[in-house]
Amino acid sequence: MSGGERSTVPATTAEVERAVAEAHRHEWALVLAATARVAGDFDLAEESVQEAYLAALGAWARDGVPDRPGAWLTATARRKALDVLRRRQVLRAKLPLLLEPDATEPDVPDEIAVPDDRPRLVFTCCHPALAREAQVALTLRLVCGVSTGDIAHVFLVSEPTMAARITRAKKKITAARIPYRIPEAAELPERLDSALAVVHLLYTTGHTAPAGGDLVHADLVDRALHLARMLASLMPDEPEVRGLLALLLLTDARRATRTDTDGRLVRLEDQDRSRWDRDAIAEGRRLVLGAFRTGRPGRYALQAAIASLHALAPRYEATDWPQIVRLYDALLDRWPSPVVALNRTVAVSMVDGPTVALAEVDALAQDPRLAGYHYLPAIRADLLHRLGRDTEAAQAYRTAIDLVDNDAERDFLATRLGELTR
Amino acid sequence: MAQYAVLIFSPAPADPMDLTPDYLALLERYPAQVTELGGRIVTGFALQPSTTATAVRGDLVTDGPFIEAKEVVAGFFVLEAPDLDTAVRIAKLNPATIHGGVEVRPLFTPPVE
Numbered sequence: 001m002s003g004g005e006r007s008t009v010p011a012t013t014a015e016v017e018r019a020v021a022e023a024h025r026h027e028w029a030l031v032l033a034a035t036a037r038v039a040g041d042f043d044l045a046e047e048s049v050q051e052a053y054l055a056a057l058g059a060w061a062r063d064g065v066p067d068r069p070g071a072w073l074t075a076t077a078r079r080k081a082l083d084v085l086r087r088r089q090v091l092r093a094k095l096p097l098l099l100e101p102d103a104t105e106p107d108v109p110d111e112i113a114v115p116d117d118r119p120r121l122v123f124t125c126c127h128p129a130l131a132r133e134a135q136v137a138l139t140l141r142l143v144c145g146v147s148t149g150d151i152a153h154v155f156l157v158s159e160p161t162m163a164a165r166i167t168r169a170k171k172k173i174t175a176a177r178i179p180y181r182i183p184e185a186a187e188l189p190e191r192l193d194s195a196l197a198v199v200h201l202l203y204t205t206g207h208t209a210p211a212g213g214d215l216v217h218a219d220l221v222d223r224a225l226h227l228a229r230m231l232a233s234l235m236p237d238e239p240e241v242r243g244l245l246a247l248l249l250l251t252d253a254r255r256a257t258r259t260d261t262d263g264r265l266v267r268l269e270d271q272d273r274s275r276w277d278r279d280a281i282a283e284g285r286r287l288v289l290g291a292f293r294t295g296r297p298g299r300y301a302l303q304a305a306i307a308s309l310h311a312l313a314p315r316y317e318a319t320d321w322p323q324i325v326r327l328y329d330a331l332l333d334r335w336p337s338p339v340v341a342l343n344r345t346v347a348v349s350m351v352d353g354p355t356v357a358l359a360e361v362d363a364l365a366q367d368p369r370l371a372g373y374h375y376l377p378a379i380r381a382d383l384l385h386r387l388g389r390d391t392e393a394a395q396a397y398r399t400a401i402d403l404v405d406n407d408a409e410r411d412f413l414a415t416r417l418g419e420l421t422r
Numbered sequence: 423m424a425q426y427a428v429l430i431f432s433p434a435p436a437d438p439m440d441l442t443p444d445y446l447a448l449l450e451r452y453p454a455q456v457t458e459l460g461g462r463i464v465t466g467f468a469l470q471p472s473t474t475a476t477a478v479r480g481d482l483v484t485d486g487p488f489i490e491a492k493e494v495v496a497g498f499f500v501l502e503a504p505d506l507d508t509a510v511r512i513a514k515l516n517p518a519t520i521h522g523g524v525e526v527r528p529l530f531t532p533p534v535e
Contacts, residue, residue: 129506176528177424179505187507 011065019065020056027070028145029230033117034074036180039081042142042170048084052077118143119234120180122227126195127178134169135198141166144223154205154220192235196244196300199227203248208406221255224248232287239291243301246287250307253280265412269316281311299335302327321350338367342376345383354383374403378413385420394420425464425529426501426509432522434487435471436496448517456501461512466499493522500529 011019032049039045052073066072125138137155140146152162172178183191206220228245235241257271285308291301306327313319328344342364349357361380370376381396397417404410441449456463472487472494479488487494496518503509506526513524 127506129510175530176426176526177505179507183507 011060013061016057016060016065019060019069020053023056023069023073024053024145027073029118029121029143030070030116031073031077032142032145033121035077035081036121037117038078039085041174044081044084045077046142048077048081049073051080116234117180118230119182122195122231123183123191124173124178124180126191126198127173128190128194129176129178130169130172132198132201134165134172135194136201137162137166138169139198139227140202140223143227146223154217192238192240195231196240199224199231200244200247200300202227203251207251208409218255221252225252239294240298240300242287243291243298243304246284246291246304247300247307249280249287250284250304250311253277253284253311259408263408264415265408267412268310273314276311281308284308284311297330297334299331302331302334306331319350321347325351338364338369339373339375342370342373342379346379349383349386354386358383358387372403374400374409374413376400377403381416390420423462423502423504424506424509425531426503426506427525427527427529428499428501428509428513428516429495429525429527430497430499430516430518430522431493431524432496432518434492434494435473436469436494436522437471437473438468438496445517445520452516455515456512459512459515460508461501461503464500464502466497468497469495496522501526 028049031052032045035049035052036042036045039048055076056069056073060066060069121143122139125142126135130138133155137151140151140154141148148163148166149159151166152159155162157165182188202220203224206217206222206224225245225248228241228248231238231241232245253276254268254271256277257273257275258266260266284304288301288304288308291297292305297305306324309320309324309327324347325344328340328347331340332344342361345357345360345364348360358380361376361383364370365376365380377396377400381393381400384390384393384396394417397413397420401410401413401417404413453463475485475487475494477484477486477488501509501512503512506528509526513519513526516524518524
């Protein structure tokens, strides 16, 4: 069996387990993407990849950890998939499901020749013919290798429910023949949008768990960052990919200061800026500048630019608020979302004062898409408090508390309310 | 090649006699566009208006389409295409998508195994 150069020294069990875990974390997408090309369907691909990881435990303990574990795993998984296909004797019938003609070559070339199929995998998982929740679940399962049980836990559904969701999505890919390929140039912007939206949704779900106790679901945040980095390395010329990675890095640079030691939410203005991750900020800043240089910046690059101005400000009051308002204007132009308009009012309050901002918030409150959105009454409450209208502010905080799901956010709002009515 | 049913939905009652000259002109060009995009229409039908439909649910026989909605099935065709992306590209050019829409749905073939 080929697997590249191999170290001759047999490894200890602990070393092997560490190497396999490491390979699971970093090579899963590569291995699965290359195996899916041979397997022709995701179920067989997954099964073969899982078997390859199991086989690695024994083989690596015996022969040493290969220099390129990903290549070893890919070659092993592809062979396992081909064995199954030969046994089924339906090689010809199965292959056309996913494959393009050039990929039907049944000989597994040596791993050196294996192309990077991860973009195909990502674009298939994020295909617009799949519902967003299915795209997200498939991406976590197939691209990140997260277990169905863990995915179910993050999205607060039972494991059988999540398993059914993933199975349905895979069945649709096969039955409707969603192709395993990179979209054509004309389709790419729309398809890329869909993939970036999935990564962004993973991040925001991890950043502020929609319900429950922990404010940050750290593992999910790391997965989203990993995916964004992967996409940026696969598509270095796409400014929005860089924009998304920048946005995630700049937001995540503040992770350690978003909650205090008791898990309570800390406002941006009260966060200890000396503890922000300077390396992440510098990298995010570089990416933003790069994305802006390519011409008309997209929604992620614009959001990242706003985040970078926050990250660079020495104090909350010293933030370049007029520039933030201008970036929000550009963002609204690219992405006319009421949530963006609402966030813009916070910056407006720092430039034109709370009275102007409150009028804008009250106008937005008429938008049915913001009904039930707890940030609206929360922002309104803060503006009313700054205007000395504490009775109305208290009422707005109560409205926000009724709407919020996340415990840390609820505690934060309750504390603010307590300060008013003290 | 895979086969898809393309179900055409138009504002009720979807009377084919009421189609505008513009729509008919677009429809005239459609088969050539399908071929150009790599598909083939296997067969296709337009339906009489939904006011002529009769629904049967269990023992209950009622006047009108099975599901009461703003848009009703106006016709369908069977499309042969290499994959869903091609089928959707073809579906997007159908004039029904201007005021109504289409549903692209793979035909069922019993599994080989």
